[in-house]
Amino acid sequence: MPLFIRFKQVASVLVDAVPAILLTAMFLCFIIQVLMRYIMNTPVGWTVEVCVIAWLWILLWGQSVSAREEDEIRFDILYGSVSLALRRWFRMIFSVFLVGIYAWSLPALWDFVTFMKIQKTSYLDIRFNWIYSIAVVFSVVSILRYLWVFWTAARGDDASKAGTDAVVRKDPVK
Template sequence: MTHKLQSGLVWLKRGVDAVGVLLFLGAFTGFLVQVFFRYVLNQPLAWTEEAVMIAFIWTVFWAGAFMVPIREHVTFDVVYDFAPAKVKRFLALGTMILLVAAFAILVPYTFEYLEFLTRKKSNVLRIPKVWIFSCYLLFLVAFAIQGIYRIYGLLRPDWRDQI
């Protein structure tokens, strides 16, 4: 990989991380505003609850898609941890192939559901629901691409680095 490309990827990763941090800060700030208005001023705000929910949904899917490396996602690794390296490779390949296939199958259904949501808006902020839930499609595609990249790494001669 050239130095210029590697430098660009570092900046892209920083940008992606910054977006995730801003999404989380938005959710947290909205939560604090909500608590202050509800319990200090005794005047609850309707929009903060919805804004926090939207920011939280985006934060979770954004982080899952771009910030958490695929090998650090939640796993059931009781058998995997005790297996020899070749079995780990086989298990990792199998699970990645299944995940990529499942996510690929989900993409058209997600498009269909998002198309259905184009006519609906959130109750308070009136944001089109397609914008609220499109982060799921982003997650599906980004995670599948990471899965394909991991499969590629597991099929290379230096596959032990992927375990």
């Protein structure tokens, strides 16, 4: 097996493992919090911080890095009823719209994240810029993702190659 393909497979597994590890950490912190509060009668606050940070990272990492286009939930009543050529235009317009929004908001997001280095969490003393840095990753990866969707649609690739699998419906009624 070529080295690049092997690297891609390992990277994919590691990228997908991040949300699973964070969800495990959330679950363990929840169990610790219940045990400490109701059995030991000495509640701890750091578990809540870990859960909130992990949930933020699960959402933004999962949506930007781990999730594939075909995993997304879409309302495709209109999209599924139009021709393939019009679907390509929908993907291109939608991609331009999203890239524009993310690119427009990126400088303000960067300013916010870098500004938050002045504050730390209450229990774990983690600087907030480290916690919110995932938002910058989310925006940059989303920009790259939708540039790719635009590029594949502009080239004329069908929806499955663009990563936006359209549901092919066969009408059972004749």
